[in-house]
Amino acid sequence: MVRNDEPRIHHSPAIRALGDALTDDSDGTSPVSHLNEAGRMPPNMRMGPFAMGMLGFPLALEHDKIVGYAESTVTNAIAGLHQRREGLHSVADNIEIAELRNEEHVRRI
Amino acid sequence: MSDGFKIPIPGGTPSPWQPGDEGGDLRNVQYLTLAMLVFSAYVFPHLEKAVLSYGLTVPTDPQLVHRSADGWSSFGGGVHAAGRTAQQQHDSVAQASWQAPERDLYEQRMDSYVLASDTASDSAQTLSTILRWVANIQTASIYLGLLSAAAIAATAAKSLLMGPGGRLYGHLVAKSAAASIEGRVRQLQRFLATAAVSVGLAAAGAVTAEFTLTDGLKLSYGAGRPEGGSTADV
Numbered sequence: 001m002v003r004n005d006e007p008r009i010h011h012s013p014a015i016r017a018l019g020d021a022l023t024d025d026s027d028g029t030s031p032v033s034h035l036n037e038a039g040r041m042p043p044n045m046r047m048g049p050f051a052m053g054m055l056g057f058p059l060a061l062e063h064d065k066i067v068g069y070a071e072s073t074v075t076n077a078i079a080g081l082h083q084r085r086e087g088l089h090s091v092a093d094n095i096e097i098a099e100l101r102n103e104e105h106v107r108r109i
Numbered sequence: 110m111s112d113g114f115k116i117p118i119p120g121g122t123p124s125p126w127q128p129g130d131e132g133g134d135l136r137n138v139q140y141l142t143l144a145m146l147v148f149s150a151y152v153f154p155h156l157e158k159a160v161l162s163y164g165l166t167v168p169t170d171p172q173l174v175h176r177s178a179d180g181w182s183s184f185g186g187g188v189h190a191a192g193r194t195a196q197q198q199h200d201s202v203a204q205a206s207w208q209a210p211e212r213d214l215y216e217q218r219m220d221s222y223v224l225a226s227d228t229a230s231d232s233a234q235t236l237s238t239i240l241r242w243v244a245n246i247q248t249a250s251i252y253l254g255l256l257s258a259a260a261i262a263a264t265a266a267k268s269l270l271m272g273p274g275g276r277l278y279g280h281l282v283a284k285s286a287a288a289s290i291e292g293r294v295r296q297l298q299r300f301l302a303t304a305a306v307s308v309g310l311a312a313a314g315a316v317t318a319e320f321t322l323t324d325g326l327k328l329s330y331g332a333g334r335p336e337g338g339s340t341a342d343v
Contacts, residue, residue, distance in 0.1 A: 014206035021198045031191040031198075038187025041180040042125035044132075044173075051132070051173040052243065053166040055307050062315035063177065066236070069327045070184060073229065076328055077191070084218075091211065 010099075012092035019088030022081045032081050039074040041067070114241055116248040118172055125176035132173040135251050139167045142255045145262035152265035153281045155288040158300050163254060165304055171251070174244035178237045185233030192226025195219055229325030236322055 023032045046064040049057045120134040146163055150156035199219045202212075264277045273282070288296070 009205065009208035011206035014202050018198060018202050018207075022195065029190075029194065031195040034187050034191035034194060038184045038191065041184060042130075042176050045177055045180045047170070047173045047177055050168055051170045052247070053169040055165050055304060056169075056311055058308065058312040058315040059318070062318050063236075063240075066318070066323055066326060067177075067180075069323055070229075070233070072328055073326055074184075074188070081195075088215075 010092075010095045012095050015088050015092040015095075019085040019092075022085045022088075032078055035074050035078050035081070039071060039078075041071075114245065115175055116171075116245045118175075118248060121172050121175070125179045130172070130176065132170045132176065133168075134172045135248070136168050136170065138251055138255055139163075139169065142251070142258045143167060145258040149258070149261045149265045152269065153261075153285045155285045155293060156261070156281075157293060158296055161297065161300060163258075166250070166254075169247045169251065171244040171247040174240050174247065178240035178244060181233045181237035181240065185230040185237065188226050188233065189230035192223040192230070195226075196223045225325055227325075232322060232324045232326050239322075 021027055021030060023030055025033055045067050047060050048064070049060050052060045118134050121130075124130075143160070143163055146156060146160045150160050196219055199216060260277065261281070264275060264281065268274070268278050
């Protein structure tokens with residue numbers, strides 16, 4: 001819960017840097033790069049229906065389905081981290097705009 | 110344990126990321142085993158069931174299963190590292206730089222993201238271990254099948270070329286003589302029914318795997334996914 005009477009200290013470059021660190025590798029490997037690496041599974045990671053024999057085809061099919069789930073999840077997680085980065089940048093922008101307006105308001109007073 | 114625990118497969122490439130790894134290294138062994146069993150069943154008819162039984166396990170490919178295990182192991186490591194890195198990045202921002210309720214909200218989101226990453230990583234590592242065991246059991250079964258089929262085929266070939274003889278020959282002849290045509294047909298029917306039950310069990314196992322082995326890997330659980338949000342409640 002956000003309470004309006006709590007103290008607020010915002011250092012917008014640090015907030016932007018936190019957002020950038022999610023997606024950029026300038027300060028070490030970013031979470032997005034780790035996920036890209038994770039998503040680079042071996043070629044033909046899907047085994048095909050008969051890698052476990054004729055009798056094991058339901059299990060092989062299920063495995064390949066789970067590979068699909070994992071790929072979608074990684075793709076979604078990468079998109080989510082990019083979204084989070086944009087969110088942090090927007091927060092920093094909003095803080096700067098709010099502070100600027102506050103200053104103008106105080107000056108008018 | 111998962112990365113290194115492999116029963117060697119002749120011709121198998123050490124890394125699934127190397128070009129040329131298309132699996133199938135033991136398929137010819139299985140076809141040879143099947144051919145030897147077919148030949149043996151020609152001489153000792155009661156072996157029809159063994160032919161059918163082995164035929165339903167072909168074409169098992171442990172190399173493909175090992176490759177998938179490698180992939181899951183790598184996937185789990187990458188997802189785990191992504192979660193930990195995001196957490197460290199958050200923790201590295203000094204309190205003096207950002208001290209506001211929004212930071213706590215962001216921390217909560219990061220905590221849930223790290224938890225989802227760990228869950229996905231654990232599921233991937235579990236899958237890797239299970240597949241490694243499956244591949245090793247498959248490899249051992251293929252080698253064992255080859256050895257037993259070779260022994261039976263050698264006995265059959267020897268009996269055709271040099272006349273009957275030997276303990277294994279006596280055992281196989283006695284079993285074949287005891288099995289009438291009707292008995293063998295009944296045995297095959299029973300075996301096919303068992304095979305159908307096996308497929309059913311495999312399907313049930315697949316459904317169970319869908320619920321028990323996909324924690325954090327399916328989108329419906331929000332695995333590894335920071336939720337989208339407005340800029341006001343990062």
